[in-house]
Amino acid sequence: MPPKRLDPREFLTTTRLVVVAGKGGVGKTTVTAVLARAAFDAGLRVLAVDLDGKTQLADLVGDLPHLSLTAPDALAEYLETHGMKRVAKRLATSGIIDVVSTAAPGIDDIVVLGKLKQLERSGEHDLVVVDGPAAGHAITFLLAARGLLDTVRGGPIRTQALDVLEMLGDPARCQVVLVTLPETTPVNELVETAYALEERVGVQLGPLVVNGVDDGGDLAIEQTTDPALAAAAEFRNARRQLHRREVERLTDLLALPQWHLPQVVTAGLTADDVARLATGLIT
Amino acid sequence: MSGLAVALDGAEVVVCCGSGGVGKTTTAAVLGIELARTGRRVVVVTIDPAKRLADALGLPDGLGNEPVRLDVDPGPAGTGQLWAMMLDTAATFDGLVRANAPSAEQAERILTNRFYHNIAGALSGTQEYMAAERLHALHDDGRFDVVVVDTPPTRNALDFLEAPGTLARFLDHPLFKLLMMPTRRGLKVLNVAAQPVLRTIGKVVGGDVLADAIAFFQAFDGMETGFRDRADDVMTLLRSDATRYVLVAAPRRDTIDEARYFAGRLRDAGLAVSALVVNRSTPTFGTPRAARPSARARGATRLVALWDNHDELVATAAAEHEQLTTLADDVAPAPVCWVPMLHGDVHDLDGLDEIRHLLFEPGDDTAGGLFGREHPTG
Numbered sequence: 001m002p003p004k005r006l007d008p009r010e011f012l013t014t015t016r017l018v019v020v021a022g023k024g025g026v027g028k029t030t031v032t033a034v035l036a037r038a039a040f041d042a043g044l045r046v047l048a049v050d051l052d053g054k055t056q057l058a059d060l061v062g063d064l065p066h067l068s069l070t071a072p073d074a075l076a077e078y079l080e081t082h083g084m085k086r087v088a089k090r091l092a093t094s095g096i097i098d099v100v101s102t103a104a105p106g107i108d109d110i111v112v113l114g115k116l117k118q119l120e121r122s123g124e125h126d127l128v129v130v131d132g133p134a135a136g137h138a139i140t141f142l143l144a145a146r147g148l149l150d151t152v153r154g155g156p157i158r159t160q161a162l163d164v165l166e167m168l169g170d171p172a173r174c175q176v177v178l179v180t181l182p183e184t185t186p187v188n189e190l191v192e193t194a195y196a197l198e199e200r201v202g203v204q205l206g207p208l209v210v211n212g213v214d215d216g217g218d219l220a221i222e223q224t225t226d227p228a229l230a231a232a233a234e235f236r237n238a239r240r241q242l243h244r245r246e247v248e249r250l251t252d253l254l255a256l257p258q259w260h261l262p263q264v265v266t267a268g269l270t271a272d273d274v275a276r277l278a279t280g281l282i283t
Numbered sequence: 284m285s286g287l288a289v290a291l292d293g294a295e296v297v298v299c300c301g302s303g304g305v306g307k308t309t310t311a312a313v314l315g316i317e318l319a320r321t322g323r324r325v326v327v328v329t330i331d332p333a334k335r336l337a338d339a340l341g342l343p344d345g346l347g348n349e350p351v352r353l354d355v356d357p358g359p360a361g362t363g364q365l366w367a368m369m370l371d372t373a374a375t376f377d378g379l380v381r382a383n384a385p386s387a388e389q390a391e392r393i394l395t396n397r398f399y400h401n402i403a404g405a406l407s408g409t410q411e412y413m414a415a416e417r418l419h420a421l422h423d424d425g426r427f428d429v430v431v432v433d434t435p436p437t438r439n440a441l442d443f444l445e446a447p448g449t450l451a452r453f454l455d456h457p458l459f460k461l462l463m464m465p466t467r468r469g470l471k472v473l474n475v476a477a478q479p480v481l482r483t484i485g486k487v488v489g490g491d492v493l494a495d496a497i498a499f500f501q502a503f504d505g506m507e508t509g510f511r512d513r514a515d516d517v518m519t520l521l522r523s524d525a526t527r528y529v530l531v532a533a534p535r536r537d538t539i540d541e542a543r544y545f546a547g548r549l550r551d552a553g554l555a556v557s558a559l560v561v562n563r564s565t566p567t568f569g570t571p572r573a574a575r576p577s578a579r580a581r582g583a584t585r586l587v588a589l590w591d592n593h594d595e596l597v598a599t600a601a602a603e604h605e606q607l608t609t610l611a612d613d614v615a616p617a618p619v620c621w622v623p624m625l626h627g628d629v630h631d632l633d634g635l636d637e638i639r640h641l642l643f644e645p646g647d648d649t650a651g652g653l654f655g656r657e658h659p660t661g
Contacts, residue, residue, distance in 0.1 A: 025533065040348035056537055063334015184628035185338075220585040221591055224573065231568040232593040238626035265599050268606060 006257035008282050012039045012127055015175045017167070018206065019130045021138035021197075023189050027211040029260075030181045030269055032131040032275075033060035034261065037278035040064055051112060051243030057131050065266040066120075071108035074115045082156050096266035106144030107121050110157065113145060113164045120173060132176075138193065142168060142176070142201040164222040171204035179209045180250070182243035191253050202278065207257040210247060214240050214263045285643050286618025291318065294527045296422060296520065299429045301531035302541035304564035306622075309629055310531050311433035312339055312367075313639045314433040319363035320356050320639075323428040326421055330435045332416055340367055348374045355632075364375060366427065373400075375413040383509035392502040398495040399502075411435060412514075418490040419517045439598075441548045451615060527557035531542055534564050541612050546613045556614040560642070561607060565599040566623035579652035 012018075012035070020032045029050070036048040048066045050057040058066050079085070083183065119128050133141045145164040152158045167173050178196055180190040190208065197203055221231040251258065259281060264273050284292070284560040291297060291314065308329055315327040329346065337345045340353055348371035348443045355505045358362040377394055384390035393399050414432060423428045434441070512529060520526060528549055546556055575590050576583040620642055 023304060024302060025538070029537070073520050184630055219588055221589070223586045226571045226573045227575070228569040228571040229589045233529050233589050235566060235568070235626065236592050236596070239624070242627050249504050265595060266602065 006259075008207075008259065009042045012042060012044060014204070015126045015172060015204075016126070017116060017174040018202075019132040019138075019142070019168055019174070019176045020036045020179060020209075021064075021132040021176055021193065023193075026179050026181050026186050027180050029057050029060065029131050030274065031209050032057060032129050032263070033271075033274045033278045035177065036061050036064055036127075036129045037274055038040055038282045039127045039129065041278055042282060045124070045193055047125045047128045049116070049119070049132060049179065050128045051131065060269065060271055060274050062275070064106060065072070065125075066170050069115055071111060071112055074111040075108060078111045078114065078160075106140070106147045107157065109144035110164060111159055113141075114160045117164055120167065129255060138176075139196050140195065142203060147203075170202060175204045177206045177209055179211055181212050182210050182214075182246040182250075184246060187246050187250050187253075190250070193198040194256070196199060196252055199255065205256055206248065207259050208254065209259050209261060210250065211261045212263045213247065213260045214243050215248060215260065216240060220244050285620075285645060287558050287620050287642055288317070289652050290529075291527060291619060292558075293525065294318075295429055295523075297416060297429065297523075297527050297529060298434060298632040299529050300431065300434045300545050302538050303404050303615060305531050305538050305627075307531045307636065308433050309339060310529070310560050310562065311431050311636065312634050314529065314643060315365050315367070315431045316635055317639050317643050318431070319365040320358045322360045322362040324362070324364040324366075324426065325429045325431060326350050326368065326424075326427045327411055327431045327433070328368055328370055328414070328421065329433040329533035337367075337369070338623070339635055340632065342367070345369070347371070350591070351423075370414055370417055370492040376655045379413075379508075379510075379513070383506045383513070385505065389502060389506075391543055393499065396495060396502060398499040411441070415517045415521065416513070418522055419513075422520060437551060441545060441552075441644045448539045467508050522552075522554065528554060530556050531562065531618075532559065532607075532610065534606055536606060539606055539643045543610055543613055546610070556617045559611065559614050559619045561619060561623065562622045563624045564603055564621045565596055567597050567600045613657050 018035060019027055020035065022028045022031075025237070031046060033051075041044040046064060048057060048061045048064055050068050051070070053068050053070050058068070077252075085192050116128065116130060119125060127251075133137050145161040145168065147166075148157065148161045152161070178190050178194055178197075181188040195206060198205060214235075214236075218237050219239070221230050221233045224230055224233075247260070261277055262280065264277070266273065296310075297314055297318075298331070299307050299314070301307045311327055311329065323332045342351070342353075346367055346369035348368060350366035351367045355363070355368060357367040380393050380399075381387075381390045384393065411434070416436065418432055419429055483637040510572055530542050530545055532538045542559070548558055570595060576586055578587055607619070615633045622638055622641055625634070625637065627634075629635060
């Protein structure tokens with residue numbers, strides 16, 4: 001059993017920005033959509049944000065407010081709002097922005113984080129849920145503010161970095177939700193990421209989401225002598241045992257609350273599936 | 284020979300591409316093991332910083348920038364070898380700078396520049412370019428017959444296909460040209476203050492950051508040709524018949540979309556996918572001979588549950604095959620190789636060998652009946 005219970009409704013109202021992170025293929029985008037839908041169902045004004053411009057999150061959240069936020073757009077907006085409207089366009093078209101972001105790595109991450117901070121502060125949303133970068137990059141992404149303080153000694157970008165750090169350090173404003181599958185390698189990587197985020201970024205970790213849990217009981221193989229039925233049941237039981245074992249191992253390794261999303265048997269998830277998962281989460 | 288074995292026959296370079304989390308690293312390791320079994324000397328290069336390949340290959344200390352030899356089946360002739368290494372982007376880049384700099388002093392000026400460090404570590408595309416660079420060097424290395432590469436899990440994993448290479452493109456950058464423009468006195472003079480764009484950048488990020496960038500471009504002066512020639516050599520290798528592209532996917536819509544994107548990139552570059560590997564597909568186990576009991580029959584609940592499970596797996600497998608149709612058509616006539624989801628997770632050499640068996644000896648029945656053999660397409 002999970003170490004402690006955490007009511008999803010309660011969690012979704014304790015913080016204003018949730019960054020969802022996890023390694024590729026664990027269903028990060030699905031979990032982002034489910035959290036956004038659950039928050040909406042709980043009566044919150046929610047905004048779902050993706051950071052890569054892919055349409056998948058938009059498809060899964062259906063009619064919920066959604067924003068696609070990319071670094072070049074965020075940088076252009078930043079320059080415009082900081083009195084550099086005239087050069088913003090020229091910088092973008094000449095490609096010099098690439099050079100700037102190379103000269104001060106993390107500058108593109110910081111403008112994205114700065115934009116998220118602005119959304120969090122705007123008062124227009126009770127909760128902003130972000131489909132974060134993949135696990136490895138999640139750490140560098142969230143570390144960008146700290147890293148930039150070493151490189152950039154003054155100016156508006158430094159102020160921005162300080163503001164972002166303040167937000168990341170305040171659990172009432174921002175928390176990270178880590179996602180995994182109930183399998184060996186993803187669980188190991190989640191644990192590594194969790195430690196790195198707590199130690200190096202100092203951000204509060206929310207509940208761990210274990211996605212795709214096949215939580216039925218063992219099938220009674222002895223009920224049949226048919227080889228096809230027996231083999232199918234043997235396979236399913238082995239998968240369920242693996243899932244139970246890995247959930248237990250995760251519980252031993254990290255003392256954080258867990259939410260489990262059931263396995264959805266489909267090759268392509270839809271907004272309807274997401275709505276069902278969200279209902280299951282908050283009831 | 285299986286379709287995959289045919290696709291790899293005579294290969295000198297094998298590039299595995301696909302999105303994150305589809306088992307690309309595992310597939311690269313499995314191909315390496317199989318090629319070693321056919322008597323070839325193989326090196327597998329991974330870019331995965333999560334050290335999963337090292338774990339899978341039973342190397343607790345991880346992998347470094349130099350190949351290490353592994354203990355695998357050397358094949359009937361006993362000549363096969365398997366080596367593995369993890370790409371260190373920064374170290375590879377350093378080597379390239381040293382090889383191209385006209386003097387040790389100029390190399391040093393670049394290697395100690397802070398802007399260079401940022402490029403070597405973080406510039407998007409650098410990792411892909413260095414992977415291609417390293418691949419070329421390993422291909423020329425007399426110790427190896429075949430190089431298997433596991434590309435990074437990003438959409439720009441195939442950026443190295445775009446001639447003449449990322450760095451060469453970077454050196455074509457307008458800022459570089461602006462800074463390197465000869466003046467009337469024939470000197471390359473930088474007048475930052477005279478450039479409004481540079482002044483603005485300086486205001487945003489600070490003057491010292493910009494000074495680093497300028498110093499870097501100055502130090503690189505004269506080395507562009509060497510870099511471009513090298514990039515052309517790499518391109519020739521990537522386009523040769525001896526280089527094969529293996530696309531890796533899982534039967535989920537998001538990874539299939541990514542695989543189709545990669546297939547399109549290869550097609551645009553005039554290259555063909557040699558094989559498609561579909562990992563973690565739902566297995567099926569043949570048709571039951573018994574008759575399904577009536578749901579209302581007394582005491583049949585647990586037996587009905589077995590039928591429901593069987594039917595659910597069959598329906599899922601069918602949906603997965605349906606999802607894969609378009610991608611399979613995209614890459615035709617490349618063979619589509621299905622690897623069913625295993626009972627457990629793959630994280631050791633035995634697990635890798637189990638997958639190797641499924642991919643290369645599908646007709647052989649010694650796997651112990653762990654998986655179904657009946658796939659609608661094979």
